[in-house]
Amino acid sequence: MSGVVTWITYAPVKGLGLLAADEVELEASGVRGNRRFHLIGEDGRLVNGKFAGQLVQIRASADPDGRSLALVLPDGSTVAGEVETREAVVTDFYGRPVGGHLVGGVFAEAISSFVARAVRLVRVDENGAGNDRGAGGGVSIVSQGALERLAREAGVERVDARRFRMLFGIDGVEAHAEDTWIGQRVAVGNAVVTVRGLVGRCAVTTQNPETGAKDLDTLRTIRRYRPEVEGEEPLPIGVWGGVAQPGRVRLGDTVEPL
Numbered sequence: 001m002s003g004v005v006t007w008i009t010y011a012p013v014k015g016l017g018l019l020a021a022d023e024v025e026l027e028a029s030g031v032r033g034n035r036r037f038h039l040i041g042e043d044g045r046l047v048n049g050k051f052a053g054q055l056v057q058i059r060a061s062a063d064p065d066g067r068s069l070a071l072v073l074p075d076g077s078t079v080a081g082e083v084e085t086r087e088a089v090v091t092d093f094y095g096r097p098v099g100g101h102l103v104g105g106v107f108a109e110a111i112s113s114f115v116a117r118a119v120r121l122v123r124v125d126e127n128g129a130g131n132d133r134g135a136g137g138g139v140s141i142v143s144q145g146a147l148e149r150l151a152r153e154a155g156v157e158r159v160d161a162r163r164f165r166m167l168f169g170i171d172g173v174e175a176h177a178e179d180t181w182i183g184q185r186v187a188v189g190n191a192v193v194t195v196r197g198l199v200g201r202c203a204v205t206t207q208n209p210e211t212g213a214k215d216l217d218t219l220r221t222i223r224r225y226r227p228e229v230e231g232e233e234p235l236p237i238g239v240w241g242g243v244a245q246p247g248r249v250r251l252g253d254t255v256e257p258l
Helices: 053-057 107-115 144-154 177-181 218-225
Strands: 003-010 023-027 037-041 059-062 068-072 078-082 085-093 096-103 119-124 139-143 168-171 185-188 191-200 236-245 247-250 254-257
Touching: 003 023, 003 247, 003 254, 037 085, 037 096, 053 107, 068 107, 085 119, 107 119, 139 144, 139 177, 139 185, 139 191, 144 168, 144 218, 144 236, 177 191, 177 236, 191 247, 218 236
Parallel strands: 139 168
Antiparallel strands: 003 168, 023 247, 037 119, 059 068, 068 078, 085 096, 096 119, 139 236, 185 191, 185 254, 191 236
């Protein structure tokens, strides 16, 4: 069973609004620059959409190595410039330590002012380490069929794919067909991905991807119609994996288990 790539999204700053792309280059650690930055609170703990849903209203763009950054705030104002790194920090990513350096300048000030909470911006040292599962889990995939099934179960016309913050969306396969690819190598465009597990879901998926406000009980819906699906992560939609063979992936490319 094969499908096609129908959308590609990534985020230079974890928790901020997603960027759409027509094509990306998959390296061994995923897409260079994806989640290269993240936010921490004054206590050093990771800050994301679960704690400040309105972060998705800020759009960020950066060069692949995180040397420059631009933030577009909801009022249309822009904060942009070269990235100045300061002291080293280590952030706990769900039990996994991620090394990085604090970023100086006005970036964190602009974000803090908007969310009314003091945050600090960190640039990750190792490309790919800022992904939820590290550099070895830099690819995530969900089928359009799974989103359509979720919409039917939730009694809504459509579920915006951005709620799930996945790298690739695919069409042309049955709902949740991607679940059957775990443990397999899957060709995605010119790259090959080893699918390793299901992606468990959290409260971020209940939030509107434009505003960050909670407006759809995705978690209760998933629990109700997929109670028999078990994995290391609860309430799964979509799968994650690592890059077995680097290569370019474009919209319309074939996705096929090998």
